[in-house]
Amino acid sequence: MSTSTTARHRRACRPSTPLTELGQRMGPGARRGLATVASSGLVLTIAASSATAAGSESTALPRVDISAAAAEAVTAMITTPSVVAPADVTWSVETLEAVAKAPRVVTVAVERPAAAASRSGERPALAEATETAAATEAAPAPAPAASASAIVNYARQFVGTPYVYGGVTPAGFDCSGFTQYVFANVGISLPRSSSAQANAGTRVSAAEAQAGDLVWWPGHVGIYTGNGNHIAARQPGTALYEGAIPHSSPVFIRIG
Helix, strand or coil: CCCCCCCCCCCCCCCCCHHHHHHHHCCHHHHHHHHHHHHCCCCCCCCCCHHHHHCCCCCCCCCCCCHHHHHHHHHHHHHCCCCCCCCCCCCCCCCCCCCCCCCCCCCCCCCCCHHHHHHHCCCCHHHHHHHHHHHHHHCCCCCCCCCHHHHHHHHHCCCCCCECCCCEECCEECHHHHHHHHHHHCCCCCCCCHHHHCCCCEEECCCCCCCCCEEEECCEEEEEEECCEEEECCCCCCCCEEEECCCCCCEEEECC
């Protein structure tokens, strides 16, 4: 009599792990979040012994608390959201044109207080500049320099004019009245007296003297015509004439 024995097979089932138990306790929404955590790079590794892996019977694995890791993953998803832009989005950048403007220059005049200037013994810079500008405006333009020949030729026109003490016109001249009149005709103003005319210009030596210079000695003044001669109103009773200089050491004065 033969006896047959039928082999029995264990019903197929999914392996049970701590993640399986955690998923059963959490709702469907939490399970999806847990899947997201796993897909975003959080890997949970549970080590099992080689004996358990090789055995035919399922052995309960030690429980692993992953609540902290899950909380960190959820926080990361909330605080660091990802932005997905459609593939057909067109980006455009507006070009700005820069226009350079010339710098504006502002000149500021600083006036030094008068009290500080008086303590230092200096004049205020603003007052000095104002006076200089006023003097420049008030000063007449310098007369063009008269040529020596123009002075001498004009003076020779009055040869023969009588000597008149105090005379300042062609009706009659004294020595300084004559020189003053001639130089005024060419735009040069001379003082009235002969002594004052001696200081009206620059003194030069006899070797440097030129026609058109004044020639002077105490009590007399005339116009030098060159070669040791001068033209002048000399003395009462003698008409104006040109001749040799009678003085041994005259002074020559250049005007202008």
